Amino acid sequence: MRGGTLLAWGVRAGRSGPGEPMEMRMTAPLTPQELDGFRETLSERYVELAREIERLETEAFESPSGAPLEEQADEAAEMDKDTDVDLLEHRGRNLQDVTRALERLDEGRFGRCERCGTWIERERLSVLPEARRCAPCELAVA
Numbered sequence: 115m116r117g118g119t120l121l122a123w124g125v126r127a128g129r130s131g132p133g134e135p136m137e138m139r140m141t142a143p144l145t146p147q148e149l150d151g152f153r154e155t156l157s158e159r160y161v162e163l164a165r166e167i168e169r170l171e172t173e174a175f176e177s178p179s180g181a182p183l184e185e186q187a188d189e190a191a192e193m194d195k196d197t198d199v200d201l202l203e204h205r206g207r208n209l210q211d212v213t214r215a216l217e218r219l220d221e222g223r224f225g226r227c228e229r230c231g232t233w234i235e236r237e238r239l240s241v242l243p244e245a246r247r248c249a250p251c252e253l254a255v256a
């Protein structure tokens with residue numbers, strides 16, 4: 115939670131009033147404190163995702179076997195498995211995004227949109243530090 119407090123401070127410190135000055139969004143580099151906060155959040159997320167993926171994989175491969183299954187139960191189990199596989203895929207992509215964001219932090223490229231090169235909105239990064247694109251680009255590619 116310490117990181118979140120730091121972030122809130124960082125966002126408020128640079129702002130003179132309500133509204134969003136455009137040039138600030140375009141030029142403001144993230145402060146070292148902000149980057150530390152993002153690194154902390156991303157590292158925690160990485161560990162959480164890696165753990166969950168491990169758990170999902172374990173469950174997927176340790177599905178109950180040997181027990182005689184009715185056809186209905188079979189279908190239900192099949193559906194469960196599909197959901198788990200979807201979830202596993204989704205978490206896998208998340209982990210990849212988080213890993214890439216950590217790489218960008220190391221390379222000093224963190225916070226820039228991969229598509230247009232602009233700074234990704236602070237508000238967006240504080241919610242989704244692994245974001246690869248700014249909000250307008252995300253909408254454009256969606």
Ligand SMILES: [Zn+2]
Nearest residue numbers: 227230248251
């Ligand atoms: Zn962009």
